[in-house]
Amino acid sequence: MLIGLHLGNGYGSQPGAWRMPGVDPMSYTSFDARVKQAQAAERGKFQFIFLPDGPGAVLADIGTEAPAFNLDVMMTLAAVARETRYIGLVATGSTTFNEPFNLARQFKALDVMSHGRAGWNAITSSGEDVAANYGRKIPSSEDRYGRAHEVVQLIQSLWGSWGKEAWIHNQQTGEFAKRDQILPVNLQGKFVGSRGPLYIPPSAQGQPIIFHAGGSPNAHELAGRYANAVIGAAFTIEDARNQRNAFRAAAKRYGRDPDEIKYIPGLMTTIAKDRRSALDRRIQLTGNSFPQRAGYLQQMLGIPLNPSALDQPLSQQQLNAARPSPYDPRSSHALKIAKEGWSVRDILAHGVIDYHPVIVGPGIEAADHMLEWFEAGAADGFWISPDINSDGIDAFVDEVVPILQERGLFHYDYAGKTLREHLGAPDQYGIDPRI
């Protein structure tokens, strides 16, 4: 099983994390904090850290909340690379709003610096808030993915443009490199082009690993051709299994082994010694949003709720009338929690309105969730998004990882040193000749 750590703004995935006791309120600008968090994940033998990026945060709630992203993903990973030894370093880079030569150079340099641990999450961007930062509008899906295909191929060509054995650096003979093995790529497509070559020799894993995140048929086609891992989002086993199968089928269409593409959905965690302590932690963290969220919970369950009675469980009459909303895939789970007899406040503290499935409880509940999805063919691993990074990563490492190891699901130590080895991805240098 693969495990990645989501590293966004450095505080944690929940609003309010920056204000919690023990959290340095200035972590947002602290590269030391980010290094420490990556080291915590490396202690737990996570295969990678994953940094999302817009960069487009609309700062609507900046009055009370930190932006969701890192100051700069590549600078952050450079800092982390120098202070870690094994963990993979994956950052998001938009194929729509970057020139391929810039991306090729930055990711390859990171790959060399980290001795073969870099991964590029190649996404097309879909937010107008991102486009606005470049003075642009979001192009059509056809144009975004058309450009993405060209950008990935061009970047992989640039990565392979420095021959594997080209770098001689022989001080006796004075031969620095084999000139005839460092060749331009001379590619010009409809959207992008580059002469090349890139002037960076191979890394310990040859070149960076391609990740993708997206859910449309165009996303399947892109990932099916080039990606070794997909950062996913799914609320149910059925949805995750369908997504995983769609990516695997796409890989097969392009002559690849479906096992070459790993599907990794998200999991948010609040790990504490028991369910009650975990719920209380969530209430302290996000409770001030509950009156407003209760309004949305009504829509998910299709029944009116009294916002001034958050401490009451739903009555039998309410439970009988409740119907999960067909418009929100989280609704059935919300109803299941409601039927367990929790108060409205505690239902919300279970994270029933969050971006991914949420574990609020002891470590074994997270391990059970991961085992169930893994064995159902719904996931090759998970990217973990702790509520508060300063102690939530350690809680996962100490309370969940040992259970997964005892069950034979997760490795006890790194078997290799590169991200390619951690993922079991095949060797590749330059573009994949099969595609």
Ligand SMILES: Cc1cc2nc3c(=O)[nH]c(=O)nc-3n(C[C@H](O)[C@H](O)[C@H](O)COP(=O)(O)O)c2cc1C
């Ligand atoms: C789990 C997940 C993570 C994503 N991370 C990012 C990100 O970090 N930055 C970004 O601009 N878009 C991100 N996206 C959005 C995708 O790039 C894509 O634009 C979006 O899913 C729309 O899909 P489509 O373009 O295939 O229609 C993410 C999507 C998913 C599902």
